[in-house]
Amino acid sequence: MSGLAPGYQQEPLPVVLVGAGNMGRNWIRTVGSSPDARVVGIVDLDLELAGRVAREEALDVVLGSSVSEVAARSGAVAVVNVTVPAAHRPVNEEALFTGLPVLCEKPIAPTLVDALQQAALAEVAGGLLMVSQSRRFFTELTRLRAVADRLGRVGAITTEFYKAPHFGGFRDRMEQPLLVDMAIHQFDMARYLLRADPVTVSCSSWNPAWSWYDGDASATATFAFDDGARYTFTGSWCAPGRETSWNGSWRVSAEHGTAVWDGDGAPEADGIDTLPDVPAGPEEIAGSLAEFVRCLRSGETPQSEIHRNIPSLAMVEAAVLSADTGERVDIPRLLEQRYAEAVRTERRTDVRERLEQWGSVAHVRGAEALR
Ligand SMILES: NC(=O)c1ccc[n+]([C@@H]2O[C@H](COP(=O)([O-])OP(=O)(O)OC[C@H]3O[C@@H](n4cnc5c(N)ncnc54)[C@H](O)[C@@H]3O)[C@@H](O)[C@H]2O)c1
The missing domain is CATH 3.30.360.10 (Dihydrodipicolinate Reductase; domain 2)
Known part of the structure; x- marks a missing residue:
């Protein structure tokens, strides 16, 4: 089940873009040249910036500082979150609990604890949360x-x-x-x-x-x-x-x-005679966008759906920890520690209960093994 209205199997998806900073502008141009989506709203804490970016990009769209409100006014069916990492959770949370799937810039969160909590949050909300890990494309x-x-x-x-x-x-x-x-x-x-x-x-x-x-x-x-x-x-x-x-x-x-x-x-x-043929597709963030829309339409799970992306963030957090301590870091053990902390510190009851139901962080690794 794709969860999208039937009209959007072919039509470009109306999306709200959240975060009109440097990368937000790149996204506006990428969405603008994509057959898959169109920007119908821009959200930023800095409303003046949102207005200026819309004007400069010649977009006649709904502006505001709340993703749910702008989505309702513009008829958007998905969100592209290009805010700074610390703002990813509040924006993703509001969007997902409004029933909107989210394509969110990397890194999904400043910490593994925050990322694990967002994975459980996406499960509770029942919506797709995909990370734009754009260099895969x-x-x-x-x-x-x-x-x-x-x-x-x-x-x-x-x-x-x-x-x-x-x-x-x-x-x-x-x-x-x-x-x-x-x-x-x-x-x-x-x-x-x-x-x-x-x-x-x-x-x-x-x-x-x-x-x-x-x-x-x-x-x-x-x-x-x-x-x-x-x-x-x-x-x-x-x-x-x-x-x-x-x-x-x-x-x-x-x-x-x-x-x-x-x-x-x-x-x-060396070692092979000819290079293999591979399909050429859209690259970088255009590739992320194409995969997001394709998976929304087909119901498939994207390769950087939040659960599957968590081991990449774990590599970063483990590398930083190793650099700080001078010790070799065991990544599965670090993930278990961060999972325990995620359960302990989650403030929403429904998300904390979902995290507890996982039993262990192997829940995430199980999803990742499907990649
Ligand atoms: N894929 C890539 O190669 C690539 C390249 C550059 C940046 N990025 C990522 O893109 C994201 C944004 O980076 P940037 O350089 O554009 O940052 P930026 O600081 O230029 O822009 C962020 C914008 O988000 C807005 N914002 C912050 N919190 C908000 C909130 N709660 N609600 C609404 N708007 C909010 C800010 O006002 C700002 O306009 C980061 O996660 C960054 O890592 C990815």
């Missing part, structure tokens, strides 16, 4: 996975990520800008390639003397996965010269050969 990444599948068992995957952006704003003030704001993409891509679960991580982070960030702009993390493979991410956000792509530079070392990918073009591989 690259045709050449799909091809790299198809190559890796042909190369047999994977021993190791590495990503080098070296860039030197001057963002200004919140990233410059974060304690772990690279690990929290960026590396979640590569960690999630590694899960996508390996089709396995992360079990441990050892991570070191530091801030080069010339860094223009307050927090650690450089990090190296090595994860062990439950199929025996290792994944190593090493990178920096204050690394001028010979920069990698935004996807990073990848190597997959496997039983029957090796593949490399610069994150932009086609992968190259």
